[in-house]
Amino acid sequence: MINYPSDWPEPVVRVQSLSETGDTVIPDRYIKPPLERPSPSFNSTGSSDNLNIPLIDLHLSGPVNRDHPTIQKTTMDEISLACREWGFFQVVNHGIRPELVDGVREIWREFFHQPMEMKQDYANAPTTYEGYGSRLGMQKGAILDWSDYFFLHYLPSNLKDHNKWPSQPPFLRDMVEEYSKEIVRLGNILLKVFSINLGLEEDYLQKAFGDGDIGACLRVNFYPKCPQPDLTLGLSSHSDPGGMTFLLPDENVTGLQVRKGGEWITVKPARHAIVVNIGDQIQILTNAIYKSVEHRVIVNPDKERVSLAYFFNPKCDVRIAPASELVTLTTPALYQSMTYDEYRHFIRTKGLQGKSQVESLKISK
Ligand code: OGA
Ligand code: NI
Numbered sequence: 001m002i003n004y005p006s007d008w009p010e011p012v013v014r015v016q017s018l019s020e021t022g023d024t025v026i027p028d029r030y031i032k033p034p035l036e037r038p039s040p041s042f043n044s045t046g047s048s049d050n051l052n053i054p055l056i057d058l059h060l061s062g063p064v065n066r067d068h069p070t071i072q073k074t075t076m077d078e079i080s081l082a083c084r085e086w087g088f089f090q091v092v093n094h095g096i097r098p099e100l101v102d103g104v105r106e107i108w109r110e111f112f113h114q115p116m117e118m119k120q121d122y123a124n125a126p127t128t129y130e131g132y133g134s135r136l137g138m139q140k141g142a143i144l145d146w147s148d149y150f151f152l153h154y155l156p157s158n159l160k161d162h163n164k165w166p167s168q169p170p171f172l173r174d175m176v177e178e179y180s181k182e183i184v185r186l187g188n189i190l191l192k193v194f195s196i197n198l199g200l201e202e203d204y205l206q207k208a209f210g211d212g213d214i215g216a217c218l219r220v221n222f223y224p225k226c227p228q229p230d231l232t233l234g235l236s237s238h239s240d241p242g243g244m245t246f247l248l249p250d251e252n253v254t255g256l257q258v259r260k261g262g263e264w265i266t267v268k269p270a271r272h273a274i275v276v277n278i279g280d281q282i283q284i285l286t287n288a289i290y291k292s293v294e295h296r297v298i299v300n301p302d303k304e305r306v307s308l309a310y311f312f313n314p315k316c317d318v319r320i321a322p323a324s325e326l327v328t329l330t331t332p333a334l335y336q337s338m339t340y341d342e343y344r345h346f347i348r349t350k351g352l353q354g355k356s357q358v359e360s361l362k363i364s365k
Contacts, residue, residue, distance in 0.1 A: 019224030087293035137351020210315025234297035
């Protein structure tokens with residue numbers, strides 16, 4: 001295990017508190033360099049506003065399909081294309097009850113709207129990141145993102161600790177339990193689909209992730225209203241370091257943008273959809289047949305935004321390397337192997353920095 005400092009390099013400021021002061025200017029430490037700021041939005045013509053990430057119907061609603069999920073061939077093909085071309089897609093009829101999808105998002109919204117003292121009980125530290133937080137990375141003087149978050153572990157079960165989950169509002173823990181179970185069910189289905197689509201044994205990725213010992217952790221993002229949304233970001237550009245991510249977006253307000261070519265595409269979520277994206281570990285395992293794509297979050301002057309990012313990760317101490325079945329003379333291994341624990345160290349010390357980390361693992365020619 002890698003050890004982290006026990007406290008942040010600077011006093012923690014809650015972005016929600018800043019937002020609630022009603023100031024019309026944001027502090028300098030949230031102002032991004034000009035090239036990183038959101039591009040001015042031009043809505044009427046000439047923009048890629050109509051473009052969206054692929055929408056895939058999994059046809060997994062109903063009890064029969066839940067216990068014996070079968071994914072149709074055409075759906076498998078749609079997923080394959082989305083993984084290769086986008087690294088991002090949204091799924092509907094994923095089998096998670098619509099009431100649970102809305103309920104878990106709204107109970108977290110309530111959590112963030114409780115008095116600050118209640119949230120401060122869960123204030124996090126860089127040692128594990130668990131709890132209520134307002135920054136990623138340990139660099140003193142870093143430019144920060146316009147968001148607060150709550151981070152918790154679900155798997156492996158020895159890391160799960162209900163005492164570190166909010167005790168209020170009532171039923172939050174129960175609802176997070178139920179939602180987590182559903183996300184893990186969906187994650188296991190998709191690992192199998194990806195393995196088959198890649199021509200690997202159907203349990204290949206599952207085994208590569210640590211065979212039943214995967215990690216699953218939840219980061220609930222809270223993006224308060226921002227008086228100067230053109231100068232900052234809710235979350236800086238990054239690719240997710242883990243295996244894959246299941247994002248439950250806020251349906252009241254857009255914010256997530258995905259890089260496609262040179263452009264930023266704003267994700268328009270379908271009702272009750274879950275956004276799935278490939279993380280760096282699957283990019284490494286597939287030798288870049290599937291890519292983890294850069295994304296970021298923009299903020300809004302009139303609306304707050306709540307999202308739940310569920311990270312589905314390899315066991316922290318198994319070595320992740322390109323699958324030998326996908327390494328050929330013409331497609332040699334692109335990456336050195338590393339454990340997820342080692343990999344995550346980068347993001348936990350330096351914060352979000354585009355795709356620089358997975359690039360740094362590239363084997364030089
Ligand atoms: C993340 C993330 C996007 C969002 O938490 O890694 O990319 O829409 N979140 O909140
Ligand atoms: Ni992300």
